Amino acid sequence: MVVRNELINYWREVHRRYGYQEIKTPMIMNRKLWETSGHWDHYKENMYFTKIDDEDYAVKPMNCPGGMLVYKSHQHSYRDLPLRLGELGIVHRHELSGALHGLFRVRNFTQDDAHLFITPAQIEDEIQHTIDLFDEVYSTFGLKYTAELSTRPEDSMGSDEIWENATNALRNALEHRGLKYVINEGDGAFYGPKIDFHLRDSIGRTWQCGTIQLDMLMPEKFDLTYVGEDGEKHRPVMLHRVVYGSIERFIGILIENYAGAFPTWLAPVQVRILPITDKHADYAYELKKKMFDLGLRVEVDDRNEKTGYKIRESQVKKTPYTLVVGDQEMADGTAAVRKRGVKDSEVMKVDDFIKYVQEKIASKSEEF
Helix, strand or coil, rough: CCHHHHHHHHHHHHHHCCCEECCCCCCCCEHHHHHHHHHHHHCHCCCCCEEEECEEEEECCCCCHHHHHHHHHEEEEEECEEEEEECCCCCCCCCCCHCCCCCCEECEEEEEEEEEEEHHHHHHHHHHHHHHHHHHCCCCHHCEEEEEEEECCCCCCCCCHHHHHHHHHHHHHHHHCCCCCCCCCCCEEEEEEEEEEEEEECCCCCCEEEEEECCCCCCHCCCEEEEEECEECCCCCEEEECCCCCHHHHHHHHHHHHCCCCCCCCCEEEEEEEEEHHHHHHHHHHHHHHHHHHHCCCEECCCCCCCCHHHHHHCCCCCCECCCCCHHHHHCCCEEECCCCCCCEEEHHHHHHHHHHHHHHHCCCCCC
């Protein structure tokens, strides 16, 4: 839960800087909405259903139709665009039981979705703006990526001309940016082509996470409009995009990438304090309260075990900082600080240590 909340907090901070508004849309919506979006015809085998007041409803497998309704809730001008609506939406998909796999393939997950409503002239700039956001997020975790351009699948909606224009727009954005990419024939969404971002972890494995999908069909089907400079109504283009992909899956990728040794800002326990004997326990708990009140995640290990044993266990748990306190530390207001993966400890004033850790957290630095 700590890792999840930190990822959400970071997501909100980044998206606010990149000009997004956060929205929340219903989890269960009427059949008519899913028929309009095309999911009823093209995605029904992956959806869960229920009846309310004798009408058919579906649990959302995607957040898109809700985003349409938010856009449609009032009239927009060209001055409003690009309009960037982000949602941490809980979705459910009926995956086959044999396809389920840890955190990587589940039936219920939180998709860090966004729907961007733009003019046709803004397509390439907005894709570049989105890739800038992706760059920042992935580099924060030390993850490199490669790109794939996925084209029209057999089961799809819309004319050849619309698909060709949309695919060319994505291709041009990739080429103008100088990003290497491969073509993934027939793997686009049923409503538009997409760019998939495949992350490479610390030992070379790749994971598909981020996606940018260009959609000229949904705005048509939901009759979305904006008033242009000419005073006439025009049809916006829509981008669907996710950065993490799903929060649950991204946590799985991070566990693999860091081998459980999370950077300090993400670590569920950032500091573990080890009193040498019972008479040092009160001092250890004083330090815990001080650090906790300043926002650090801290635990005390006051078990009646040898200090060496507790240090090794803290290292095995991959705690970023292990503090040992005894008579000298109590007298001096210090702690013997052992950083994860470092054999020797360093005696530091407690206030200096707290400031040091706070700086590491604020910078999201992986380095000690």
